[in-house]
Amino acid sequence: MVVKSEIKLVKNLQQKKYRNQHRLFVAEGYKTVQEVLSSGFTPKVLYSTDKNALPDHEDQITLITEKTLERMSGLKTPNKILGVFEIPKKITLPTNGWVIALDGVKDPGNMGTLIRLCDWFDIAHVVCSMDTVDCYNPKVVQATMGSIARVRVHYTDLTSFLLDFPGESYGAVLNGLPIQDTVFPKEGVLVLGSESHGISPGVQGSISHQISIPQIGRLSAESLNVATATAIFLHEIRRTQ
Amino acid sequence: MVVKSEIKLVKNLQQKKYRNQHRLFVAEGYKTVQEVLSSGFTPKVLYSTDKNALPDHEDQITLITEKTLERMSGLKTPNKILGVFEIPKKITLPTNGWVIALDGVKDPGNMGTLIRLCDWFDIAHVVCSMDTVDCYNPKVVQATMGSIARVRVHYTDLTSFLLDFPGESYGAVLNGLPIQDTVFPKEGVLVLGSESHGISPGVQGSISHQISIPQIGRLSAESLNVATATAIFLHEIRRTQ
Numbered sequence: 001m002v003v004k005s006e007i008k009l010v011k012n013l014q015q016k017k018y019r020n021q022h023r024l025f026v027a028e029g030y031k032t033v034q035e036v037l038s039s040g041f042t043p044k045v046l047y048s049t050d051k052n053a054l055p056d057h058e059d060q061i062t063l064i065t066e067k068t069l070e071r072m073s074g075l076k077t078p079n080k081i082l083g084v085f086e087i088p089k090k091i092t093l094p095t096n097g098w099v100i101a102l103d104g105v106k107d108p109g110n111m112g113t114l115i116r117l118c119d120w121f122d123i124a125h126v127v128c129s130m131d132t133v134d135c136y137n138p139k140v141v142q143a144t145m146g147s148i149a150r151v152r153v154h155y156t157d158l159t160s161f162l163l164d165f166p167g168e169s170y171g172a173v174l175n176g177l178p179i180q181d182t183v184f185p186k187e188g189v190l191v192l193g194s195e196s197h198g199i200s201p202g203v204q205g206s207i208s209h210q211i212s213i214p215q216i217g218r219l220s221a222e223s224l225n226v227a228t229a230t231a232i233f234l235h236e237i238r239r240t241q
Numbered sequence: 242m243v244v245k246s247e248i249k250l251v252k253n254l255q256q257k258k259y260r261n262q263h264r265l266f267v268a269e270g271y272k273t274v275q276e277v278l279s280s281g282f283t284p285k286v287l288y289s290t291d292k293n294a295l296p297d298h299e300d301q302i303t304l305i306t307e308k309t310l311e312r313m314s315g316l317k318t319p320n321k322i323l324g325v326f327e328i329p330k331k332i333t334l335p336t337n338g339w340v341i342a343l344d345g346v347k348d349p350g351n352m353g354t355l356i357r358l359c360d361w362f363d364i365a366h367v368v369c370s371m372d373t374v375d376c377y378n379p380k381v382v383q384a385t386m387g388s389i390a391r392v393r394v395h396y397t398d399l400t401s402f403l404l405d406f407p408g409e410s411y412g413a414v415l416n417g418l419p420i421q422d423t424v425f426p427k428e429g430v431l432v433l434g435s436e437s438h439g440i441s442p443g444v445q446g447s448i449s450h451q452i453s454i455p456q457i458g459r460l461s462a463e464s465l466n467v468a469t470a471t472a473i474f475l476h477e478i479r480r481t482q
Contacts, residue, residue, distance in 0.1 A: 109350065113466050120465055122458025145463060180480055216479050217363025220391050224361055225354050228472035231465070235473045238457050239421055 002047070002068055010047075010072040010084060016134045023087045025136035029079040030054075032142050039149030041085045047072065048081045074138050087136055093154055093161060094125040097187050098237060101169075102128045103158055103203045104194035105226060111135065112143020113227035114192075119147035121234040126151055127189075129158045129203070158191075162206040165189055169207045171199050172229055176210030184237045195226055243288070243309055251288075251313040251325060257375045264328045266377035270320040273383050280390030282326045288313065289322045315379050328377055334395055334402060335366040338428050339478060342410075343369045344399055344444045345435035346467060352376065353384020354468035355433075360388035362475040367392055368430075370399045370444070399432075403447040406430055410448045412440050413470055417451030425478045436467050 012018035013026045024044060027036040030053065037043065037057065046057055047064045054061065069078045100123055105111055111133045118126055126135075133140060135153040144151075162169050167188040191207055193199035199207070213224060213232050224232075253259035254267045265285060268277040271294065278284065278298065287298055288305045295302065310319045341364055346352055352374050359367055367376075374381060376394040385392075403410050408429040432448055434440035440448070454465060454473050465473075 113469060116466065117469055120454075120456050213361075213476070215361050220360055220388075222386060224472070225357065225468070227466070228354060228358055228469055231469035231472040232476045235454065235476065 002062065002064055007068060007071050010082065011074075013084065014074040014138060016137070019087065019134065019136050024084050025087055025141065026074070026138050027083045027085060027141050028073060028075055028081070028138060029142070030081050032145075033081045033083040035146030036083060036085060036141065036149065039146045041088075041149050044084045044086055046081065046083045050080055053081050090154075091152060093127060093156060093164075094152075095164075095166060097125070098123055099165070099189045100126045100230070100234075101158055101161065101189050101191040102126060102132045103191060103199050104129055104197065105132045105192065107195055107226075108133050108137050108139035109143050110195065110225065110227045111137075112140045112145075112148075114230055115140070115144040115151050115153065116147040117227065117231055117234055118151045119144075121238055123234065124152060126153045127158065127161050128153060128155050129200075130155055158203050159206050162189060162191070162203070168209060170209045170211050170233075171204060171207035172233060173198065173210045173212060174223065176212040178214045179211055179233065179236050180214075182209070182211050182236070184240050186241065188237075190230075190233055190237065192226055192230055243303065243305055248309060248312050251323065252315075254325065255315045255379060257378070260328065260375065260377050265325050266328055266382065267315065267379050268324045268326060268382050269314060269316055269322070269379060270383070271322050273386075274322045274324040276387030277324060277326060277382065277390065280387045282329075282390050285325045285327055287322065287324045291321055294322050331395075332393060334368060334397060334405075335393075336405075336407060338366070339364055340406070340430045341367045341471070341475075342399055342402065342430050342432040343367060343373045344432060344440050345370055345438065346373045346433065348436055348467075349374050349378050349380035350384050351436065351466065351468045352378075353381045353386075353389075355471055356381070356385040356392050356394065357388040358468065358472055358475055359392045360385075362479055364475065365393060367394045368399065368402050369394060369396050370441075371396055399444045400447050403430060403432070403444070409450060411450045411452050411474075412445060412448035413474060414439065414451045414453055415464065417453040419455045420452055420474065420477050421455075423450070423452050423477075425481050427482065429478075431471075431474055431478065433467055433471055 019025050027033050046061050048061050049066050049069055051063050141148055169189040171191045260266050268274050287302050289302050290307050290310055292304050382389055410430040412432045
């Protein structure tokens, strides 16, 4: 039996302030919960409408009705399982290797895809400005496909971070040095701005290089999506090393 | 005054069968409608709750109430403007240049991002299997950011298309030749499969080369998102030419 206050707590975890207060986040649906579990996150509680949904975690499952799941869920069509997981403890900011810095990225889908890309290209740390979307937002968690457990995401003042980081910094802008003319060092920071406003002027001032992905041919598209641009930048950084 | 049957028609255009029947599609919200208009699509009718929403198209706007917009809209939070546009006439399949072929891509966001990428990299044609998501799905239209008007999207039997196309074909797979060891010709087809099942066996048999984006380091991420993988492939195709 799940009490009212418990339902309310889970529902509240859709909001950042409650996630930060309780240091907990939610993952929903069989595939996402499975990915988060197998990536090593500690479940606080696993709710399911089906006792046999996760054979390896049967003892940890709290059986609930469809109606209770609907009340807890942030999805329009809830899908059998909802897991509540512990947010890992904060760790110190990276000081070497390649790091991705995000300045005001707002779209949860883009953020999730970015974290998945970092996992693919072996980037261990993403450092975000305080106004970047929370990485434990349920939509971000879903879009990372489990990569959220393998990439560390930090929130801090980006300008200070860039000033303290010993390596070079590269800002993705519209009219910078073409990426194919850029020689990337062994370590550095790649800074990506928000989908609508780019990199903020304050952060821009702390970046040593401005780089771009040149458009081909008719020059008609306004810009690239931040996640697809990052894919190309990370491919080039790894390809040229 | 907008009559009931007109509201029903617009609402029905959320569905593919009605779009095909009427050869019309819907774009919603100020930014998307503006993009579609400036990209050269012909509006059949522009509905707005604000007569001054589009100063250049004031004469074409049909003023409606918030309530009517809510009934027409496919969005949870309708945003002032909804345009109904004509679907362009079908044109013949491409027989040269670089072409993107999509085999069963289902996610509207990915499809839209793919079309936007083609626009950026000057790819004029996308050829889709019949089970690929409709490019005039409102979510696709929104994700293309106007690029839908500049890239031609075809739906056909992919196997026949690949057999007829004179150039080489390259399939994006998980264990193919690493992309950096691939020498791309001046023209060809890049085939991308569905997000969950990859390229179907039937289509696979008609592809001459299998290529991959190698994962770096820990080999933990399961796969790349189809749109981010396409970004890297298109960048490499254009970079090496």
